[in-house]
Amino acid sequence: MKIVKTIQNMRQLSKKAKIHNKSIGLVPTMGCLHDGHLSLIHRARKDCDVVVVSIFVNPMQFAQGEDLEKYPRDFNADRKLAESAGADVVFYPDAKHICQKDSSTFISVENMGKIWEGKTRPDHFRGVCTIVGKLFNVVNPDVAYFGQKDAQQAEIIERMVKDLDFNVKIVVVPTVREKDGLAMSSRNKYLSSKERKAALVLYRSLQEARAMIKNGEKKSDKVLDCMRSFVKKERLSRLDYVGIVNSEDFSAVSEISKTSLIIIACRIGKTRLIDNFLLV
Amino acid sequence: MKIVKTIQNMRQLSKKAKIHNKSIGLVPTMGCLHDGHLSLIHRARKDCDVVVVSIFVNPMQFAQGEDLEKYPRDFNADRKLAESAGADVVFYPDAKHICQKDSSTFISVENMGKIWEGKTRPDHFRGVCTIVGKLFNVVNPDVAYFGQKDAQQAEIIERMVKDLDFNVKIVVVPTVREKDGLAMSSRNKYLSSKERKAALVLYRSLQEARAMIKNGEKKSDKVLDCMRSFVKKERLSRLDYVGIVNSEDFSAVSEISKTSLIIIACRIGKTRLIDNFLLV
Numbered sequence A, B: 001m002k003i004v005k006t007i008q009n010m011r012q013l014s015k016k017a018k019i020h021n022k023s024i025g026l027v028p029t030m031g032c033l034h035d036g037h038l039s040l041i042h043r044a045r046k047d048c049d050v051v052v053v054s055i056f057v058n059p060m061q062f063a064q065g066e067d068l069e070k071y072p073r074d075f076n077a078d079r080k081l082a083e084s085a086g087a088d089v090v091f092y093p094d095a096k097h098i099c100q101k102d103s104s105t106f107i108s109v110e111n112m113g114k115i116w117e118g119k120t121r122p123d124h125f126r127g128v129c130t131i132v133g134k135l136f137n138v139v140n141p142d143v144a145y146f147g148q149k150d151a152q153q154a155e156i157i158e159r160m161v162k163d164l165d166f167n168v169k170i171v172v173v174p175t176v177r178e179k180d181g182l183a184m185s186s187r188n189k190y191l192s193s194k195e196r197k198a199a200l201v202l203y204r205s206l207q208e209a210r211a212m213i214k215n216g217e218k219k220s221d222k223v224l225d226c227m228r229s230f231v232k233k234e235r236l237s238r239l240d241y242v243g244i245v246n247s248e249d250f251s252a253v254s255e256i257s258k259t260s261l262i263i264i265a266c267r268i269g270k271t272r273l274i275d276n277f278l279l280v
Helices: A007-019 A035-047 A075-085 A124-139 A148-164 A186-190 A193-198 A200-214 A220-232 B007-019 B035-047 B075-085 B124-139 B148-164 B186-190 B193-198 B200-214 B220-232
Strands: A002-004 A024-029 A050-055 A089-091 A105-109 A143-147 A169-173 A237-246 A260-268 A271-278 B002-004 B024-029 B050-055 B089-091 B105-109 B143-147 B169-173 B237-246 B260-268 B271-278
Touching (some): A007 A024, A050 A075, A050 A124, A075 A089, A089 A124, A105 A148, A124 A148, A148 B105, A200 A237, A200 A260, A220 A237, B007 B124, B024 B035, B035 B143, B050 B124, B075 B089, B105 B148, B124 B148, B148 B271, B200 B260, B220 B237, B220 B260
Parallel strands (some): A024 A143, B024 B050, B143 B169
Antiparallel strands (some): A260 A271
16 A cells, blocks of 8 residues: 655556546545544445545644644554555645645535534535545545535535536445444544443434334424434533434425435534434 | 537547547637637647637626626637637537536635735636636646736636646736737727727826836836826726736735736726736
């Protein structure tokens, strides 16, 4: 497996692959790889000739006061995990090369980029789209892989690709969960053991909702009320939002259908976690 | 010369060229080709194996009340001119395919995109950057050509390419002028014969400024005051702005240097025209 640190070397490697008519799969990550990331890499390995895992903690997607500085970083562990999952290349650019100080160009998605996660974290998706657009321009992938756990991010990236005609196919891979149901996330590392137990409230409230819907409930309000009171019972949790939305544009729906998505964001202590269930 | 109307066919053509290791030059235009555009095509012909001229009147770069509807269009004339100048391909997409109604992703350049032209025309450069980014993603050019007449646009595109790591070289080609000095522009067509004469005020005020600077004037204020009174004398003109700026970021400079650029925008009757002189 190769470690590539510069944009120039990454471009050369991709150009060579393209000349040999090889397909490139990109798994963009911020490192701190867990089984969720590994499932993306496995999928890329199955689909593509060359698998590139990018590791870069993108400062543009963190707001002032968020966890940019303390975000967990362990390149050696990540490198080994990426290799074991089948990566051919780890693209590990230096922040100062890929996010230059005088950079003033941004890619943003209106509407969908401003609600739910975009409301709580105003410039978050602009930072995500800008860096993912840059990665697409440097790595030139045929396919890029994103996790369903970050459902709104995946949908926004799909929107960006369609609107800007990026020649990239987006594949969204199912959420990987711990045995007890907690969605895998690099931020789970922040949780104390008490908080780790409390964090299950996200998964369990989603399960509650799904059970109600299976039993015939069609009204979003009723399901959401139930989820809210469920979360309230967990002393260490503070609900940020809960919603039932159209999975294509994240607009809230009042009547639940097969294309609906239930989304939740909670703080557990100081750690902000998100999760979602597709109803398909 | 080929006429390509769909994104898919354009992509295929570019892919084929790349596989044969041919370089692609792109000249993005809104049609209504004049000698300014032809000089871009000639330059692309000299530099590249495959010359693509895109013709597309981009609704995103016009504000409400601007001249989108009446903007001159004559595809047959443009096609012949592009061919005579050496184009291999005219990419002529349908507006509804390249600017879809539900499109909500934008590329914007802060700072430089909000001053001068960006102040008078608030979403103009966002529209330009978004469509040029799309064209880069579809045509996949090695080099793209822009005219010095739209100096701020060219500089903003260079900024975008650098910030988003587009793998495209930007070449800026000198302004082509009518015999009497008027910068070529599709909008010159709007001018009555009286206005056509009055329009010379842009070029002449730039000449006045250059003469003052050659004679040793270093203070922007003095030169700009002189330009303002020069423009005032022309009854049919209404000054929008005049400025002396750093040619790399369009910030106003108080002391004139070799890297300064003098910019001017005027209304002549209802027609808005721009021009500039580099001092290098």
